[in-house]
Amino acid sequence: MGSQHLDFTANVTEALADRQLRANFKSALTGLMKKRVAVLPDAAERERMRDDAEAAKRKALAKLPELLERLERKCTENGIIVHWAETTAEANEIILGIMRSHDATKLVKGKSMVSEEMHLNHFLETHGMEALETDLGEFIIQLNHEPPSHIIVPAVHKNRQQVGRIFADNLEGIPYTDVVEELNAIARKTLREKFRTGHVGLSGVNFAVAETGTLVLVENEGNGRMCTTVPPVHVAVMGLEKVVESLSDLPPLLRLLTASATGQLVTTYVNCITSPRKDGERDGPKEIHLVILDNGRSRMLADAQLRRTLQCIRCGTCLNHCPVYIRIGGHAYGSVYPGPIGKILTPQIDGLADKGVLATASSLCNACEEVCPVRIPIPGIIRRMRTEAYDEKGDGVVKGHGAKKNLLETLVWKGWELTYRIPALNRFVVSMLGRFGDKLPNVGPLKAWTSVRTAPRFAPKSLHQLAKEEGIRHE
Amino acid sequence: MSSTARDRIFARLHAARTTVSPYVPQGGTWQAPMLDKAQRIELLKKRMETVRSEVHVLPEAEWPAKLAELLKAREATTLTYGHDAWFGGTLRSKIKGKGMPKLVPYGENVEAFRDELFGIDVGITSTLGGIAENGTLIVWPTPQEPRLLSLVPTVHVALLKADTIYSTLAEAMREMRWAENMPTNALLISGPSKTADIEMTLAFGVHGPKELIVLVLE
Numbered sequence: 240m241g242s243q244h245l246d247f248t249a250n251v252t253e254a255l256a257d258r259q260l261r262a263n264f265k266s267a268l269t270g271l272m273k274k275r276v277a278v279l280p281d282a283a284e285r286e287r288m289r290d291d292a293e294a295a296k297r298k299a300l301a302k303l304p305e306l307l308e309r310l311e312r313k314c315t316e317n318g319i320i321v322h323w324a325e326t327t328a329e330a331n332e333i334i335l336g337i338m339r340s341h342d343a344t345k346l347v348k349g350k351s352m353v354s355e356e357m358h359l360n361h362f363l364e365t366h367g368m369e370a371l372e373t374d375l376g377e378f379i380i381q382l383n384h385e386p387p388s389h390i391i392v393p394a395v396h397k398n399r400q401q402v403g404r405i406f407a408d409n410l411e412g413i414p415y416t417d418v419v420e421e422l423n424a425i426a427r428k429t430l431r432e433k434f435r436t437g438h439v440g441l442s443g444v445n446f447a448v449a450e451t452g453t454l455v456l457v458e459n460e461g462n463g464r465m466c467t468t469v470p471p472v473h474v475a476v477m478g479l480e481k482v483v484e485s486l487s488d489l490p491p492l493l494r495l496l497t498a499s500a501t502g503q504l505v506t507t508y509v510n511c512i513t514s515p516r517k518d519g520e521r522d523g524p525k526e527i528h529l530v531i532l533d534n535g536r537s538r539m540l541a542d543a544q545l546r547r548t549l550q551c552i553r554c555g556t557c558l559n560h561c562p563v564y565i566r567i568g569g570h571a572y573g574s575v576y577p578g579p580i581g582k583i584l585t586p587q588i589d590g591l592a593d594k595g596v597l598a599t600a601s602s603l604c605n606a607c608e609e610v611c612p613v614r615i616p617i618p619g620i621i622r623r624m625r626t627e628a629y630d631e632k633g634d635g636v637v638k639g640h641g642a643k644k645n646l647l648e649t650l651v652w653k654g655w656e657l658t659y660r661i662p663a664l665n666r667f668v669v670s671m672l673g674r675f676g677d678k679l680p681n682v683g684p685l686k687a688w689t690s691v692r693t694a695p696r697f698a699p700k701s702l703h704q705l706a707k708e709e710g711i712r713h714e
Numbered sequence: 715m716s717s718t719a720r721d722r723i724f725a726r727l728h729a730a731r732t733t734v735s736p737y738v739p740q741g742g743t744w745q746a747p748m749l750d751k752a753q754r755i756e757l758l759k760k761r762m763e764t765v766r767s768e769v770h771v772l773p774e775a776e777w778p779a780k781l782a783e784l785l786k787a788r789e790a791t792t793l794t795y796g797h798d799a800w801f802g803g804t805l806r807s808k809i810k811g812k813g814m815p816k817l818v819p820y821g822e823n824v825e826a827f828r829d830e831l832f833g834i835d836v837g838i839t840s841t842l843g844g845i846a847e848n849g850t851l852i853v854w855p856t857p858q859e860p861r862l863l864s865l866v867p868t869v870h871v872a873l874l875k876a877d878t879i880y881s882t883l884a885e886a887m888r889e890m891r892w893a894e895n896m897p898t899n900a901l902l903i904s905g906p907s908k909t910a911d912i913e914m915t916l917a918f919g920v921h922g923p924k925e926l927i928v929l930v931l932e
């Protein structure tokens with residue numbers, strides 16, 4: 240993906256025609272929405288939690304350089320080796336280098352959206368390494384050579400029959416079954432063997448605590464703990480916005496992340512990692528590396544509105560509540576981060592020229608902002624993406640600003656402006672539209688617009704005219 | 715010397731400071747309720763049971779008998795534990811004989827023990843405390859009780875002393891002074907391993923323990 244060409248319209252048309260896909264998404268997401276409300280029943284309490292969670296993230300962004308320096312210092316004191324990567328290519332090289340220095344060929348991976356952003360699996364495979372996803376959902380789609388369609392439940396677009404077929408077709412000696420318990424048992428057996436024999440474990444990071452140099456990972460399955468405990472080397476990757484100041488910031492963030500992501504009170508495991516194996520300890524990795532990735536994030540920080548994108552804790556609830564995402568699913572976005580957060584994050588990372596179109600897929604209904612646990616003003620930033628895509632004066636800040644600007648649209652808006660500035664022109668245009676408006680040729684943008692809408696009929700007389708005839712006076 | 719990725723990233727981060735006005739944090743308003751001891755035990759039990767953990771509250775002296783009963787019902791053949799854990803001696807003297815699993819202390823480094831460990835039925839650990847609000851165990855592995863004891867065996871049994879149950883996570887962090895002494899690995903465990911990745915259908919034991927049994931000792 241990356242800056243690959245994205246034919247969003249074609250993707251959307253295809254997704255909308257797939258009834259199975261729409262049914263799979265609808266049932267899963269409706270369930271998640273209900274569970275979220277059930278676990279946050281008291282609206283006043285929920286808002287207090289959001290106050291705290293939002294404050295924790297905004298406070299961290301306000302002193303990001305200090306906190307990252309502190310995190311680096313603490314981690315280094317604790318024996319964790321810290322690496323910095325400006326681009327995903329650099330981050331990939333760092334990880335490949337770590338694997339090579341240990342003569343490792345097998346990587347077992349816990350769920351990490353940043354590693355998806357890096358296209359790490361593909362990169363490692365082209366260098367002869369095995370990179371195996373171990374989160375059940377990620378495992379399923381990796382077998383089927385697909386990217387995730389949701390940031391929390393990556394295989395949400397598959398039903399049990401489809402999963403059964405994927406297992407039977409791709410795993411040796413496994414007969415078809417569509418019993419969920421049996422499918423889980425197959426994954427357990429296959430993956431435990433991989434944990435036992437993996438050379439390097441990779442994980443993401445949910446929160447990195449500057450105060451103590453602690454990496455906090457939340458999960459339900461236990462594969463994250465496996466990846467960060469069984470292999471002799473652990474590599475954690477994080478975007479630089481994951482740092483928080485202190486442990487006391489965690490309780491509201493953990494509560495809301497879990498409630499928003501899966502509608503649970505708490506995840507099965509909160510795994511806080513502060514150092515590699517110490518003398519006398521019997522397990523845990525002997526070496527831990529932390530790769531901190533920028534990839535456009537420091538640019539977002541420089542703008543008061545855009546930096547709020549960096550508050551995101553990747554809970555996925557804006558996806559679940561988005562009327563567009565529910566209908567088209569995750570793959571149509573052709574990007575690692577789909578849904579509302581993707582509409583603001585992807586164009587900022589990949590540029591408006593390639594991904595600006597994503598920001599058009601919103602009715603600005605505000606559902607995402609209403610549910611976002613850290614209160615990111617997503618619709619406002621979507622509008623910002625749209626504006627910057629057409630940015631006239633060239634003073635936008637997002638990569639590729641002004642990319643959508645074109646002569647026809649510029650002329651149309653100029654005409655519009657003049658029509659409202661010059662009364663005589665206004666009278667002329669209005670009367671012409673009243674007479675010939677319904678006969679406008681159905682081509683170009685007009686045709687596209689009316690393909691799914693009924694064209695409005697122009698009234699023969701304008702409001703001004705009618706008012707005048709009724710004798711209503713105005714200044 | 716040419717500048718490094720780190721230098722360039724920090725240059726941008728520092729430059730960003732000057733373009734955005736400072737943020738004055740609001741927040742600090744949410745707190746889960748504080749509970750008395752009986753309420754804490756009751757809530758912890760309720761929370762843990764809703765995610766299918768098995769919780770037994772019993773007088774401290776009775777745990778070996780209860781454990782024996784649970785092991786028998788499961789026909790466990792192997793049990794691993796930390797030889798020098800506080801309960802190690804009692805375990806060795808009480809869990810033996812017919813119908814009881816073979817006790818396998820986790821006494822070597824994982825490199826030597828790994829293959830055997832992956833075949834063991836039950837792991838038993840102590841805990842540093844519990845958290846009532848979420849139904850959570852606080853487990854800080856030690857050289858005596860390594861990390862994988864609570865993860866790899868099919869069943870995890872945890873011994874929790876009733877007077878170490880806190881009301882909230884925030885309280886536990888404060889009282890235990892986490893910030894001053896974070897261990898290599900601090901775990902919060904709130905149930906058996908689970909997933910809902912296929913059709914949002916909840917299933918237990920996908921990678922880690924299929925069962926979590928908590929003995930709350932009064």
Ligand code: SF4
Nearest residue numbers: 551552554555557611
């Ligand atoms: S933008 Fe908000 S709701 Fe969406 S994933 Fe991020 S934190 Fe969650």
